[in-house]
Structures are given as C-alpha cells and as structure tokens.
Amino acid sequence: MANSPSGESVIHRVVRILSAFGEDSPALGLRELARSVDLPVSTVYRLVSELELEGLLVRDTAGRLRHGHRLWELASRGSRASSLREAALPPMEDLINHGFSHVSLGVLEGNDVLYIERLAADDATVNITKIAGRLPVHGCSAGLVFMAYAQEVVQEMFLSRRLEKLTEDTVTEPEKLRAILAEIRGRGYVSMRGIIVPESSGISVPIFTEKNHAVATLSAIVPRGEESLNLIVPHLKIASSAITRRLGYEPSGREIQRRSTPAAF
Template sequence: MRRNPDVSPTVVGRVLDVLDAFSSERPVLTLSELSRRAGLPLSTAHRLVRELTARGALERDESGGYRVGLWLWEIASLAPHGTGLREAALPFLEDVYEATHQNVQLAVLDGAEVVYVERISGRDAIRIQTRVGGRLPAHVTGVGRVLLAFAPPQVQEDALAAPLKRYSERTISSADELRRVLADVRRDGYAISEGQIEPDAVSVAAPVYGRQDTVVAAISIVAPADATDPRTVVPAVRAAARGISRALGAPRARTPFDGVRSEPP
C-alpha cells in the first residue's frame, strides 16, 4: 500500500486505497478482502465499490469477486508514458524480438522503481517476473540502472539513500557499488545486469531519449545467462533504442554518433 499513515483519509484517498488493494498476485478480490486490504469499514468499502463498479473502474465476475475494469485502462492509456511511447517503440521492440525470441521490454522510471509499459515474450523465452504495468526496484534491473544513471541528481541520491532490497546473492545492496555501476552506465551508454533477480537471467538495456534529449524510457532484452554473451546483444539493443529515440523526435538520434553523458551524478 502507498497510503500515508500521517494523513487523514479523504474520499479520494479511500477510493485510491480500494484500487491499491489489487496486485498482480491478487487481481480478483471479494468485498470483504477489499475492505480489509484497504483498511476500510465494510459499509464504506461496499459503497465505494458499488460506485466504482457503476463507472466501470471495477468489474464483478461470475464468482462475485471484483477486478480492475477497462475504464481504468482507458484512463491509464492517456498517461505521458502511455500510448505515444508504446506506439513509437513497438516496431523496434518487435524487430529485436524477431531477432532474438527473448524477452524484450520497455520501461519508465517512477521514483526508485521502474514501471514496465510494454513487453514482448515468446513461448520459449526465459521466465521472468516482469509484466506490463508491473513494478520492480530500479537497482535490480537493466532498464532501472539505465534510467537511474541518466535521472536528475536528486532522484539518484534518493534511490541511493533508500534500502536496496536483495533478490539473489548477486543483487547489489551497497549504495557505493550502485553508484559505481551507474557511472559505468553513463560512460558506456548501456547496462548489463546479470543474476540480480533470477540467477539464470541476464539483461542488456539502453536509454531512449525524448524531444528534449533527456532519457524518457529504457529498453532491454532479458535472456538465459548460460546461453548468451551479453556484449553480442548490446548493438541490437542500442540500435533499437536509437530508433525509438528518433521516432520520438530526439535531436541526438539524428546525429551520426550517439554520445553519452559522462559527468558524475
């Protein structure tokens, strides 16, 4: 939950608490579960759920459970990092997928987390935790390291000051180590992340630039570590990222060479 316990709940806050009760692990909830997970009296939850269902923000299934409705998806598609970015990126993501048949992803930064806005995955691709609309801490993902490396200095410092959750023995858990990794990403223009979540997976990621020549997203390929030399994948990932940047109108993507920022955060 993202509720602030120091702030008294408003009607809007209660509505958001109801919506925030859903997760990828719990996409369908009963009314009593919504009441408990949102921290609301059953009568209040019932009233809010009834109104949200009437507006299409929630849908009720045959078993009586509730799930997020299509109306919210329509609203979410209006987000700045929504449809326009995905439409520009999809042809390039599809090209990379056809060349590799591995997981190909597009993500944006939200604080110290990445949000995945598109993913293409084949039946034989390595299984990973990500999903469209899902979140992961930025420090454990290739796309997250790219996005943090080129984020404003204060965003970087906030992420470095926060606890770094461990997912595997190889997960970066030291702020000093993460700072060095981010410096390498700025120098190289790409990130290679191996075994940070799934021990048998490697991610290669590169930045996507927008009209103001700032990094607005990142793309990555996630493949089996034991069958992939990540450096052979770097050119394809960077070429796709450059193509998306050009489609978004980034001035740097129209120049012959794609330099990278090298100043420290």
C-alpha cells in the first residue's frame, strides 16, 4: 500500500527527508534536499508538499525548507525524552550552581548514547556531547553505565562486537570491559579518562526507575586529571535520586518503588 516502485516505503522516505535537516543544515532548498536524500526532485516535491500541509516542514522567507514547529510539538508531547528532561533539569541546574562545569543526561538508543539534555557553566572544559547528539556506548562513561545494568544478553552482544579505538585510552578489550562493568555494578558509578577525547574525563551514574535498570544516565565532564571523585560522585548520586523521585519513583536503599501518584514516565 505504501511502497514506491523501488520498494522503499513512504515512511522510510519521510524519515530520510526529515533527517536531512540538522544543526549544520537547518534550511535546504528543494534540489539540495533531493540531492541529499538521493531521490528524484519530483518525488521529493510530492512528499515535501504533503509534509508542508501537515506543518512538519515549512518554508522560510527565502523559500527554503525547514522543520516546522509542529514536528517538534508532535515529538515532544508523547516523548519520554521530554518527561525525563523536565524531571532532570532542576537537579542538573543545582549541580551547575554547585560548581559543576558540564553535566549531561543520556538515554540508550541502539548502540549509542543519545544526549537529551546538557548544561554547561561558562568555562573551557572540552565537552563534545550535544543535545540530540550521539556517542557510541563504548566511547563514553554513560554508555558503560548502560551496559553495566543491561540484560546479560545485551551485555554479551556488546562484548562480542569489534569496537573502534577512538583514542589511545578507549577500552575495547572484552575482558577489561567485563571488569569495568562489574565494577560499575559494585560502586554505582564509573569514571573514564579520555576515552573519546584525550583532554576530558567523564563520570557517570545510572538513573533508576526500577532496580538495576538504568533508564537514563547523569554525567559530569571534567578536564582530565581533575576528577575529584570524592566530591563529584556523591553529588551525582544525590542528583540521580532526586531525578528518580521527580519521575514518580521512590528510591529506598537498593530498592525502587513506584509511588501512588503516576508520573508521565
């Protein structure tokens, strides 16, 4: 019903068209867009006209196409990312007000950590996470936290993959990674030095909504060599519990209980 002669579904084409817009290319002309998605201009024209009708794409004053606010609205209303963000923002702001220079909130999305929020004090720590940006799970402290609390089958799949060495310090050996994951489960946090960029270290803790299942991660990024773990880790863990509570769950010791008032998440 919904497939083109080439067998590609309309939905897949729409996703490709919407994905062509990004931070570096927020506005595209029709021909530019057609080139970028490798489809005939006439095909793109038809799909774009429908997307404009729905408000998912709009034309700017120069006639170029952009994402419409309607797309953002559609995605935000039912989004777990939005409820997580709203729950996490005040505790994250508290961390910044208490001297943290960079904090970020991640969710697991396939083999990547997707960063759904990031706050930064005005200083110069290198932090390559971006809102709606991704990092591979083995290339960031947040990813290792997700793997530590993942189901065994997911962990084994992760450990059996060939992992790219992103810096000298990226850990790619299954046995070393296995030891790190066990340590994370024991200590409730991880600190990794320079695994994605040499100058920065990441310290991450899980955010739980059920026992031993990390629904998200909270991370601090600090200049390499300045990991004052005895200061940073307790603050991160307290902020993580505050987020759990704001999501409608009660962290009590090592157990998590659903509160009677339902939350959006």
